[in-house]
Amino acid sequence: MSKPSIPEDLLPLTPPVFHILVALCDEERHGYGIMQDVARQTGDALQLGPGTLYGCLKRMLAAGMVEESDVRPDPAIDDERRRYYRMTPLGRRVVRAEAQRLANAVTAARTRRLFDRPKAGVTGGV
């Protein structure tokens, strides 16, 4: 399988893939951790089921956006059945590009006055 190294080739991302990458921005997480974080990001609007989550992870692993982490966190809370996932540099570039794309779309929508009242925080991009 050829791995595209230009992030733009992988855009646009599907919502689950985008949110999974955002969840992995700061730290490595296991499947359930990703699912919880995605629910938090979207205010419970997007609940990833096991099939969706691992289907996405499979394709993201194949594309080189994420990788399996061999670093185990705190052994006290660790569960050896869980596998942790980490974002690769390519994954970071991809999610930045996607966030920029979305920000551009939001800006375009704002200039056409599609929002009720503008918020300062949203235009910031990445």
Add this chain to the structure above:
Amino acid sequence: MPQSLLMRWFCRLYLVMLYAYPREFRLQFGGEMQQLFRDRCRQVTRTPSLWNWLRFATQSAADWMSTLFQERMAAVREITVQECASKTFQIVRTVWSAGRSTQPRGFVAEWAMTLIIFLFATTTLVQAYVVPTGSMESTVMIGDHMLVDRMTYSDPGSWGSRLLPYRDVERGDIVCFHYPEDVRQIYVKRVIGIPGDRIHMENKQVVRNGQRLIERYTQHIDPTVEPYRDDFPQAPAWNTTPRGREMFWNDVRGGELVVPPGKLFVMGDNRENSADSRYWGLVPRDYVVGKPVFVYWSYDAPTADFESWSVDHLIDVATHFFTKTRWNRMLLVPRAQPAEVAP
């Protein structure tokens, strides 16, 4: 308590549902998906309400159905039989649209279709089967009604093996097969030896190819040691059948049984109460019907009730259905387990 029972049920159901995914995907992520599902269940249990459970169930079902299709399609693309698949798809679509364009299918056609699919499914894909004896007890109980997957072990020929989930019988697999002494009966046992294996027993412990096995799935109910049963293969016991004796004379060399090509050596998990290969010989590979997929109903009744059909049994089921059904065994998956090797 009912919450946790519900949760256990959901988890088991999900385990069975996982089998619908392609094998590769299941092997890579199945364990984690199960874990995630269990975590989600626990999360719902913390704020239990009918609404929450319903929402969770619908979400999971939708997730399962959509990703199932996606992964299956991906798997087909990966086997590089794309042309073959698209050809088949075209044919199916042509046949389908031909039927559709003339007129909507009527009631009779609908039922005929269902019947054909049902007959096809029950004769070639799966088969229902009830366990009448306790020889596999601790793993499979008397009165377990199981669905048997008939495809996995049936050699589909050189081209079919690429499409169908075929694999050969391995050590530790649980298999259903025609009982060699009476092919009308179907037995379920665990495979201990495959062709080429050298097998003997020392004080209830199986030694395979010189390695002592630790078999966590077995059950021992009788502490006494019988020479033939527990130190197989000594001189045949009184209850060794002619086929068993034949095996003893032909295939035992230097105190060990050497499994010949095309045969399997099988034993029940309930070692002291199991009539198996030790007594009636080896199972020809062609006699293997399939592997048990899951228990769809388990009913607590004696052996005789399941061996032959009786009115008494029907009345018993009708009056004691809820109390004598072993609800906790429902949707249980009997697992193939490789034995560990003792150091």
